[in-house]
Amino acid sequence: MAPLLQARGITKRFGGLTAVSDVSFEIEKGSIVGLIGPNGAGKTTFFNMITGLYTPSDGDMIFNGQRINGTKPSEVTKLGIGRTFQNIRLFAHMTALENVLVGQHCRMHTGLLGTLFRTPSMRAEEKAARQKAFALLEYVGLGRNSADEMAKNLPYGDQRRLEVARALATDPKLLLLDEPTAGMNPKETDALTELIYRVRDERDLTVLLIEHDMKVVMGISERVTVLDRGIKISEGLPREVQTDPKVVEAYLGTGHAAKGKGGGAPVFDKA
């Protein structure tokens, strides 16, 4: 079976800095893949090239058999790639429900005239969208009383969940999660990990996950790819990667080993 996403020799240069260098890898449909690496390794940059926020300097990004380099982010989303952001980027002054409704924007069809005259099809679509939004909020564990809360006022952990709900609302085939547990306390982390398990198990989705918390990555991923300074240094099953000397060195080399989260060495991080 052809892979869902295929990166071929992807490179991204910012002036003199090569943030991602000749990275090739594939994601099989239905799998969960972890993308790890020390801070500044180029993981987010790689994500941004998948979602169209950056255009690769070199190489091809192929999604579902279609080349998507240089495609606008909104078009990429329409093709079926949904994402969350490392630093939360919710629509802060819209309600949780509205955030999820915005996620459904590209799957809705009502045009200007339909809106102005509130045609039956517009009403039906709007009603279905709201129902779906409520269902998604519930699915990620945000109750009905969070729906009318402004995103900005939600607790931090709930904001992360809301971002997942918003990404799911775009009906993605491929879900990209950029450090979904960053900044969370252990309890929130556990809850979110559990949510990712459920997304994998219950929805027909492929997940690419950037994560610093090794417990999360190793537990959840079927395969792991490791970036260091823009270069893919290792790839394979979590267990293999964990013991790969190159990976251990990359993590130790950054001097974050003792800190655990935010660049901790996989081997030593048993927290």
Added chain:
Amino acid sequence: MPNTKRYLTTGGVGFAVGTFFLWNYPNLGLGAALLGGLVIAALCLLYSAPLPDMIKAGLIAGMFGAVMTIVYGTHKPGVAIIAGMLSGLGAGLLAFQRSPQANPKKAAILGAEAGAIAGAWTGLALFVMAFVIAPAAGISAGDFAEHLSETVILADTLGLGSDILILLFAFGFSTLTGALLGAAACAARSLPLRPNIPLLAVIALPVLLIPLIDRAGNLLLLDALIPIYIFILLALGLNIVVGYAGLLDLGYAAFFAIGAYTTAMLSSPHLGINLSFWLVIWVAAAVAAIAGLTLGAPTLPLRGDYLAIVTLGFGEIVPILFRSLGGGPPGGTLTLRFFGMPIGIEQVDLTGGNKGINPISPPHLPLIGDFEPSNKIPWYYLLIVIMGLAIFFINRLRDSRQGRAWMAMREDELAADAMGINVVRTKLLAFSMGAMFSGFGGAFYGAFIGAIFPSSFDFSVSIILLCMVILGGLGNMTGVIVGGLLIQGADKMFIPKGAELFRRIAETKARAEDTSTVGVSALQDLTQQRLLLFGIVLVVMMLVRPEGLLPNERRKAELHPDDDTINSNSVAAEAEADPSLAA
């Protein structure tokens, strides 16, 4: 009391600003300026004072009623009736805003109390008028009361003989109507309906009654109200662009001009095209919407300050363009060079240059005939219909897929893009929809004034509109309407009428003392003072209440960061925030 300092600052700032501004007014003089400053200070204080909401709402709304009664009173005491109604309604809504009630009965009581206080305030102003201000302006209390009884028709028919009885009757009437409207407004607001038809009916009632009372009392209020409403219509359109979509547009008056000029060119003897207003208003809106697209397209990559500068330029260019399309001498030719070859173009006077286009044909309806400049009532109702439709459709836009896309783009353009929103389309739609509503406004304006000049659409118009939107509350239509009423009311009603009143007082005094009236200058060009006022309003609002008077609930939290609880974890996350996306 922990907030004493805040109250003192608010009151002090209000007083200083009010006095300074009013003192700048050529006709007012220092005494009047101090008085005005006190009123403004009192309003500021009331707003933040620790009084029960009901009393506070009544006093604040009543203050407007009282000031309106006083500035119009010498000529038109009957204004008190409208002022009482409106302040009662305002008090009810304000009271509800501050302490919402789910129980309609309780809400009605709250509204009745607030409305009665407001109405009584307004009625009280009549006594002040009769015994203090009218005599100072050369009208005896008796004449004032008589004049009052002519407009308060009921008082006349009841044959109330004495002045005091007439005043008391008007006082009671104002209190009662205030209480009734306040109660009705509050009760309607407490109903969990969407759309809330009873509330709309309660608000519509005085709005629809105004022309009739106006005619009965010969108050001539519509002359001021119609331009005020036109500006509110424009502000509602601007609110789409600035409030919903978050695109700072400093040249919005250009679309107003385009709507008005389209109407003028298609519906006047000037070019010999004389289409019906009912057709032209749609054409004007369409042309304005297309102009919105045309402006929007080159500004797509721009954000914030850069966008503001480009729109500002557009706002300057459009009136200049209309000025220069006026052509040269009749039959003259304009010579252009095309690769060195001279090409003569016959110059056509499209826009009348500086002289503008005059006259513009009025609308025509079967039963009414041509709308006459002298009879403002059909104009008023036509404008109400246009505004009603505008509010209705803008509401629909906001609560839709399109409206959510605007707001998402305002909140975070990059995230909106990544969530599948076509940012280009969304921006262009905001520009063209915003422009479209000012096209309607421009068409009505052209037909109503009957003549247009390029100078009516300069930069200050864009700024006034922006002030209205910001004062009321970005992104909230009710707020925009309230902000518009306040700024435009001050601009077109309170200040000019106040200046007139003080001029009369000064003249009366001069006559009594047999000194010359030299130095009591006539009303001068107000432009400078107006701009000063708007500048001050903007600065003060940004300092005291950046979210506007009636903030969109969604924006409130952002602008007072110290008020909301920040989860300590989010600080950690921000520290780890990724540099590439932080911009």
